[in-house]
Amino acid sequence: xxxxxxxxxxxxxxxxxxxxxxxxxxxxxxxxxxxxxxxxxxxxxxxxxxxxxxxxxxxxxxxxxxxxxxxxxxxxxxxxxxxxxxxxxxxxxxxxxxxxxxxxxxxxxxxxxxxxxxxxxxxxxxxxxxxxxxxxxxxxxxxxxxxxxxxxxxxxxxxxxxxxxxxxxxxxxxxxxxxxxxxxx
Numbered sequence: 001x002x003x004x005x006x007x008x009x010x011x012x013x014x015x016x017x018x019x020x021x022x023x024x025x026x027x028x029x030x031x032x033x034x035x036x037x038x039x040x041x042x043x044x045x046x047x048x049x050x051x052x053x054x055x056x057x058x059x060x061x062x063x064x065x066x067x068x069x070x071x072x073x074x075x076x077x078x079x080x081x082x083x084x085x086x087x088x089x090x091x092x093x094x095x096x097x098x099x100x101x102x103x104x105x106x107x108x109x110x111x112x113x114x115x116x117x118x119x120x121x122x123x124x125x126x127x128x129x130x131x132x133x134x135x136x137x138x139x140x141x142x143x144x145x146x147x148x149x150x151x152x153x154x155x156x157x158x159x160x161x162x163x164x165x166x167x168x169x170x171x172x173x174x175x176x177x178x179x180x181x182x183x184x185x
Contacts (some may be wrong), residue, residue, distance in 0.1 A: 028054040029068030034082035039098060040068040044090035064089040069101045071109040080112050 028051050029040040042048040043065050045055040058066065065087045071080040083105050131153060138149035 027051050028058075028084075029066045030082045030084040031068075033068035033070045034079055037070055037072070037079070039070070039101070040066075041093055041098070042066045043092055046090070058086075062088055065091050065093075067093060067098065067101050069105040071105050071112060073109060073113040078113075080109055080116075083108060 029042060032038075032050070033040045040050075042050070042055070045051075045063060045065060046059045048055050063086045067085045068082050069085070070082050072078065073080060083101075085101055085104075131150075134153055135146060135149040138144060138152055139146060142149070142152075144152070
């Protein structure tokens with residue numbers, strides 16, 4: 001990058017930027033980049049008319065220019081958000097700087113996507129564990145086999161507009177709920 005990367009002389013706490021721009025995030029480079037799937041560059045926020053609510057607040061905080069780059073998953077079919085990069089002064093971005101921003105957002109997107117995948121797997125494993133526990137409880141309390149206990153959970157689940165894992169929690173201590181679902185105790 002031309003000139004290298006230097007920290008701000010007077011950093012702006014992100015909470016202050018969020019608070020002062022809270023009502024206008026729906027019209028800001030980060031939002032537009034995520035929803036339009038394009039890199040949004042503003043050389044001079046004071047003169048940029050694309051974000052009439054957000055830009056003046058950002059300028060008042062000492063931001064002169066901004067670059068918003070989309071975060072997209074590895075397959076390119078899921079938007080994860082966007083990243084804003086700010087500069088204190090108005091400036092023209094070089095192609096190398098824009099490429100660097102894309103590289104940063106690509107790495108951030110890969111890390112975020114992996115984190116979301118792990119979280120989803122943990123949720124699925126927890127649900128499976130709860131269903132297994134509920135089946136065991138139903139088998140023990142009602143003297144049924146594994147398939148019949150799972151059938152009880154499946155019937156109880158949609159009738160109460162709950163997922164099977166949630167039904168399992170209820171079934172563990174609620175014999176009346178199982179009988180209301182039409183299963184003999």
